[in-house]
Amino acid sequence: MIVYRNDSRRGGANPILIVGILLAILICGGVWWILSGRENSPGDQPLMTVLERGPYEHIVLEQGEIQSSENVEVRCNVKSRSTGSSVSTTILDIIPEGTTVKKGDWLITFDSNYLESIMTNQNIIVKTSQTLVIQGKAAYDTAVMAKKEYLEGTYQQEEKTIENEIFVAEDNLKKAQLSYDSIKRSVSRGLVGELQLQGEKFTVDAAVKQLELAKQKLHVLASYTKAKMLTQFNSDIEATKIKWENEEASYQEELKTLEEFREQIKFCTVTAPQDGQVVYANVMSRRGGGEFVVEPGATVRERQTIIRLPNPTKMQVSANVSESQINLVRESMPCSIRIDAIGDETFKGVVTKVNKYAEPGSWWSSSTKEYKTTIQIIDPPARIRPGLTAEVRIQIENETDALQLPVQAIVEHRGRTFCLAKSGDQYHTHPIAISSTNDKVVAIDDQAADLPAVGSDIVLHPRSHMELFDFEGFTFEDEQNPTDASGYATEDGESDRGGNVAQRPGRGGPPAQAGRGRPSGRGGPPAKAGQGGSSDKPAPSRGASQPATSKEATPQAQSSPAASTTPETKSSS
Secondary structure: OOOOOOHHHOOOOOHHHHHHHHHHHHHHHHHHHHHHHHHOOOOOOOOEEEOEEEEEEEEEEEEEEEEEOOEEEEEOOOOOOOOOOOEEEEEEEEOOOOOEEOOOOEEEEEOOHHHHHHHHHHHHHHHHHHHHHHHHHHHHHHHHHHHHHHHHHHHHHHHHHHHHHHHHHHHHHHHHHHHHHHHHHHHHHOOOOHHHHHHHHHHHHHHHHHHHHHHHHHHHHHHHHHHHHHHHHHHHHHHHHHHHHHHHHHHHHHHHHHHHHHHHHHHOEEEOOOOEEOEEOOEEOOOOOEEEOOOOOOEEEOOOEEEEEEOOOOEEEEEEEEOOOHHHOOOOOEEEEEEOOOOOOEEEEEEEEEOOOOOOOOOOOOOOOEEEEEEEEOOOOOOOOOOOEEEEEEEEEEEEEEEEEEHHHOEEEOOEEEEEEEEOOEEEEEEEOEEEEOOOEEEEOOOOOOOOOOOOEEEOOHHHHHHHOOOOOOOOHHHOOOOOOOOOOOOOOOOOOOOOHHHOOOOOOOOOOOOOOOOOOOOOOOOOOOOOOOOOOOOOOOOOOOOOOOOOOOOHHHOOHHHHOOHHHHHHO
16 A cells, blocks of 8 residues: 655644744743842842821721711500510501601501401400499499398387287286286185186286297397398498499409500501601611511511601711720710712711620621710701711821821831931931821821931831841840740840731820730820730830831841841841
């Protein structure tokens, strides 16, 4: 078999291969150029900044919500339908949100069908209870009349009847006695026999017995029967009276319940208690969803707020301040407020309340605590509405002419703070005293000696150029006490300190947080143990040097002046 091959393809070039080779050459050339440029550069030149004077402002910036400091809350006064149930009623109709109303205008209509059906049954119960009251009163009156009837009627009749029997018995006794005396005389004369005398004697004895029986009946009636009957009558009177009173009390309770249902039905129609603009009291969850949305058909509970009528002349901002800045905020601090819906216009305000306890969190929220802070808006315009988002700038400190540097230009060394100034080709080490910081720049105490002149060039990242510092001639805190507040020291006796200058409080501010530097140089309280400062030393005076920390701080960079100029110190920095 003969195979023919095209030899012209063997000598051709693959274009993909050529492109790949060119890209590899370009990449290698770029890497070589970068590396050679670094090697041939005239040393690591530090970045520079300028020491300047100008306005200095330390603020706390937070977002908040516009509220009215005077709100008339319209609540649902309809009681819960049953014990253990939180549902009171439902909204049938409600006035649109944003409507301006006058006192007495209609606002809400709640569902009253359930209350009306209960009130119908309650009417029946009231009528039945009223019938029992009438019967109880009749029974009591009957018992009273029965007693009176006995005393003034029955008893006197029986008494007179027995007295009549006594009178008859006495008359019969007299007659029998006369007959007996007459027969006795006749017997003595011999006119009649002894037998007839004995018969008359029996008649006399019978009359005596009859008289004694009548007297005994009168005694029993007056002493026992009357007392027995009075006891029975009094018992009936007391029993019927108590029953009547119970029925009367039950009737009053049922009648009160009926009146409550009538009042509850009246509560189903709500009117405005004062003039104002309608704002729905919607409740939003922390996830952003609505826990309760005011709308027709929504179920409400007893005493739940449905509408708020804010006072437009008294508005405030409610903002949550982070725990890292809450100690800087005080009541009566001035604020500037900008409302997103209005634009760049700012309004004046003042802090009126700072909560002492953090706002409750939830499992999906961050671990950072927030504290509710209230800012009163001074002279709010009529176009401000509740619910608008506002930006609040709380002014912690404000100076029109302050000596200041960026926080990156400050370095801490053995308990003191320094900056590195450049004059021509020379670098000079200057101690400084920090009076305040706002996380961007530090305000320097201009009363301290040996400060650079305003406008001097200052190294921006001095921690990377520690070999340029000259610390000879300065005194340091650790020369007398080499052990720091945490209880350990480095090999050369220098305390191993760390912190962040940007986390310092302002003048007169609260103590610095743990591991975040020292207090300011103008009246700030001393730092606590373990907070980057010596626990047994007070805050330095206005002219004294203050410690400043940096996130790049390392133990090697905080060694002795001689060691700071070595290559190892530069690499560790």
